[in-house]
Amino acid sequence: MDSVSSQFLDAKSFANVVDEIDTFIFDADGVLWLGESVMPGSPGLVDLLLRKNKRVIVLTNNATKSRAVYAQKLWKLGYNKKIGKESIVNPAAVVADTLKRSGLGSDKKVYLIGTQGIKDELDDFGIQYFGDGPDPVENHHDGSTAFIYGIELEEEHEDVGAVVVGYERHFNYVKLMKAANYLQNEKCLYVATNEDETCPGPDPNTVIPDAGPIVAAVKVASGREPVVVGKPNTPAFEYICRRWSINPQRTMMIGDRTNTDVKFGKDHGLKTCLVLSGCHQVDDIAENEENERHDMVPDYYAENLGSLVPSETVSTALKGSEIVKKISLAEEPYLPQP
Ligand SMILES: [Mg+2]
Numbered sequence: 001m002d003s004v005s006s007q008f009l010d011a012k013s014f015a016n017v018v019d020e021i022d023t024f025i026f027d028a029d030g031v032l033w034l035g036e037s038v039m040p041g042s043p044g045l046v047d048l049l050l051r052k053n054k055r056v057i058v059l060t061n062n063a064t065k066s067r068a069v070y071a072q073k074l075w076k077l078g079y080n081k082k083i084g085k086e087s088i089v090n091p092a093a094v095v096a097d098t099l100k101r102s103g104l105g106s107d108k109k110v111y112l113i114g115t116q117g118i119k120d121e122l123d124d125f126g127i128q129y130f131g132d133g134p135d136p137v138e139n140h141h142d143g144s145t146a147f148i149y150g151i152e153l154e155e156e157h158e159d160v161g162a163v164v165v166g167y168e169r170h171f172n173y174v175k176l177m178k179a180a181n182y183l184q185n186e187k188c189l190y191v192a193t194n195e196d197e198t199c200p201g202p203d204p205n206t207v208i209p210d211a212g213p214i215v216a217a218v219k220v221a222s223g224r225e226p227v228v229v230g231k232p233n234t235p236a237f238e239y240i241c242r243r244w245s246i247n248p249q250r251t252m253m254i255g256d257r258t259n260t261d262v263k264f265g266k267d268h269g270l271k272t273c274l275v276l277s278g279c280h281q282v283d284d285i286a287e288n289e290e291n292e293r294h295d296m297v298p299d300y301y302a303e304n305l306g307s308l309v310p311s312e313t314v315s316t317a318l319k320g321s322e323i324v325k326k327i328s329l330a331e332e333p334y335l336p337q338p
Contacts, residue, residue: 004285009273009300014308017300021271023246024049027231027255028060028070029200030278031305038077039277041306047080048309056083057240059253061230061260063092063166063193063211066120091193091230094239095164096121098191098229108161111182113168113175113214114193130154131178134170151177157185165218165226166193167211180221190222194230196260200279231255232263254305258284258296266295277304 009017026032032042049056060070067088074083095118099110110129112118122129131154141148151174160182168175183190196210215226229235240246248269255261256278265272274280288296302308 004282004289004297004301006274006285006298006301009302009308011308011310014302015310017252017271018049018052018054021054021250021252023055023057023244023251025057025059025240025251025253025265025270026305027253027257027261027278028058029062030256031254031275032058032074032079033077034200034278035202038079039304039306041304041309043078043080044309045305046083050080050082055244055246056087057244058083058088059231059236059240059264060088060090061194061196062199063090063095063117063230064115065092065117066090067093068120069117089236089240089243090117091166091236092117092121094229094235095166095191095193096125096127097239098227098235099127099162099164099189100125102162102189104161104189107159109155109159111155111160111163111179113171113179113218114164114166115168118164118166118193129164131175132168135172135174135178137172137174140174148173148177151181153178153181155182157182157188160185160188162189162191163218164191164193165211165215167199168214171214171217176217176221179218183218183222183224190218190224190226192218192226192228192230194260195228196230231260232267234268236264237268256280258288258298262298263295265298271300272298273300273302274298275302275304 031039033039046056058070067085067090070088070090071085075081104127110122110127111131112129114132119129119132140151163179163182165179182188192215193211195212195215197212199208199210201208215228219226227235252271252273253261253265254273254275256275258274258280262272262274274285276282282301285297285301
């Protein structure tokens with residue numbers, strides 16, 4: 001293993017660090033869950049922190065689902081019920097908040113390249129949108145020419161107050177062309193959820209493009225720079241600061257990516273910890289150090305969240321139901337474990 005300046009954390013050393021932190025911000029994928037499965041041991045750490053009266057915030061870059069849906073997912077995976085919609089931040093919520101705060105008129109609509117998560121959050125604010133879902137090329141072009149020279153836009157330029165871009169599996173040339181044309185109106189905002197290049201999946205040999213390539217395509221075609229709200233960018237941090245009163249020096253960002261989670265923490269003065277249970281590894285920290293990308297070198301790193309829980313706590317938490325069973329079914333007297 002490469003030697004890096006980041007400090008390795010286990011349950012013992014974490015016990016010292018935890019007293020210096022009031023707020024823990026967790027990334028979700030690769031930290032709290034992996035796809036649809038719980039990250040073993042992570043619910044135990046969240047419980048431990050809540051018992052210590054720490055504030056727990058979940059900050060994901062995934063905008064495909066709303067915060068309410070993520071809260072349900074956390075509960076289904078066995079996380080503490082105290083972590084609800086109000087503890088979660090995702091780019092969909094920040095996009096909706098950004099649009100609301102921008103003074104987007106109620107008569108203006110949003111051209112949306114994105115999925116249900118953004119729709120739910122826009123609905124919460126009563127913001128009108130259109131364009132989501134399939135928009136096949138065949139509906140706009142008969143195939144007689146190589147290029148599509150004209151496109152029928154559903155809305156007048158002046159009625160479209162923003163183009164919002166995120167992950168959208170129906171993204172195609174028609175959507176790109178519409179977005180680029182709406183953005184020719186300088187007053188039309190260009191807001192993007194996140195710029196993650198790829199997202200993790202069950203087969204590490206399959207590349208799964210995330211929102212980043214879609215945001216980039218619209219950027220190049222329109223000549224416009226987006227306001228990107230997700231990690232590592234500032235809108236997500238400002239959103240958190242508006243929702244909670246946090247002291248950055250006593251806040252720790254824990255994630256599995258150096259270029260989003262760690263950079264987000266470093267850029268905003270937070271303590272940072274990389275967990276090796278997801279995307280990036282110690283080699284990546286070493287490479288960032290070599291390239292002098294100190295904004296992507298965490299203060300700490302750990303195997304996973306479960307490794308930060310003292311083993312006696314794990315055995316109590318994991319074996320609680322087993323112990324009860326043992327007490328009621330024991331043939332021999334129950335002896336507490338050391
Ligand atoms: Mg992650």
